[in-house]
Amino acid sequence: MAGKKVVVVGGKTGIGLGVARAARAAGATVVVASRRVSSAQERPDLEDFVQLSLDLRDEAAVKAAFDTIGPFDHLVVTAAPELGSWGAFMDADMHGVRSYLEGKFLGSWASARHGAPHLRAGGSITFLTGGMAARPKIGFAAVTSAFAAVEALSGSLALELAPIRVNTIRPGFIDTDMWGFLPTEQRDGLRKQVEDTFPARRAGKPQDVGHAALFLMTNPYVTGTVIEVSGGENLVPSVS
Template sequence: MSTESIQAAASVALSQHLAGKKIVVVGGKTGIGLGVARAAQAAGASVVLASRRIASVQERPELADFTQVRLDMRDEASVKAAFEAIGPFDHLVVTAAPDLGTWGAFMDESADGARSYMEGKYLGSWMCARHGAPKLRAQGSITFLTGGLAVRPKPGYAAVTSAFVAVEALSKSLALELGPIRVNTIRPGFVDTDMWSFLPTDAREGLKRQVEESFPARRTGKPEDIGHAALFLMTNPYVTGTVIEVAGGENLVPSLG
């Protein structure tokens, strides 16, 4: 069998796995979350996007084929109401996080920035799993999202690192507690999305060049790379309690500045 035939057969098999399935992506309107949503839809699933604000079709025509539900990860009542509205579903992927650049520094006079980031990322992921798990059908799964800072901390990112490590620990704990529901984490490397828009244009472009020149993959990550990993975790029934790194070899090279 040719390589093309094998790839085509794998694509068909993947579509059959998700045909008729209902996927909820928290934070799925932009960036990595939208990459996951598009991958799941292409594999045959119906997709619900859960986020703080519902976008109109006029504003975001590319979202017309998705169902949208309002969900604020910092508000447990909002999270609970969202999953009550969604009803039974098959897989949950939590990609949302507070904006980068909002967490404050370790020695700030107030810990408000760190507290806000931890609540938004860690407790937000906790609440989504807490209220989503009872709605999951048999063979369901939960997938969280962290980042390379979980294993390669950098000065100034203490809150982000702490939140990522906590989410990865939560993932492993819930794999035990919720089994046979499967719970995993994707740990992306640099993915070129609007998440980095807080950086000046020159700094962002410089970072991209560093990634392309130094990472073994010789390119930046794309949302569809993470979407591919999410499909694997949704469709492989024997993977749970693990962290999948999708980073282009980032941890094999010196840390970027």
């Protein structure tokens, strides 16, 4: 990865930060794009990265961000609206689901659309979804739908943008602040259930996804696929 430039949309926290750190450790220059640029005093841990402001819900801002970045080698889109923000299927209106789909699905679409023209030869795009794309849970209809749509988009773009390689990572339970919307007791119980039942016998970490992202960036013969990084979640009854 030495001499390569990697753009991680949503790379300041959680899984995105794990991907950014993995790419930087492998020798790449890493641009982390998010809605807000943090100062060195606020986030000294970001000093190894180039920060850029990018709002996934504003297509003009997405285009401007990639025009600013210029030529680069690999795009990883990890950003998504906060968990718990989508509302329920039978809510009085569809504001929650529209907002979630716009941020996750259309945000991923816009990132690929405006990032692809700047990708150098041998470049790749990697999207991020989650286990609910294949294993729906009650109350998460918007998330399941958005994840499934992103995975369908990934396969379509692997054909449409070839020879640019396009793949998706589907994580299982990754222990990050993403789950902060849950009460502490419920979050601890979920972690314990994962540790007891998943074949890996532990919760996932951001670096686990970072490792998979590096594989997809560096293997020139992998495209149009979904890689599950879940500790074997697909082999056990659903956690909740």
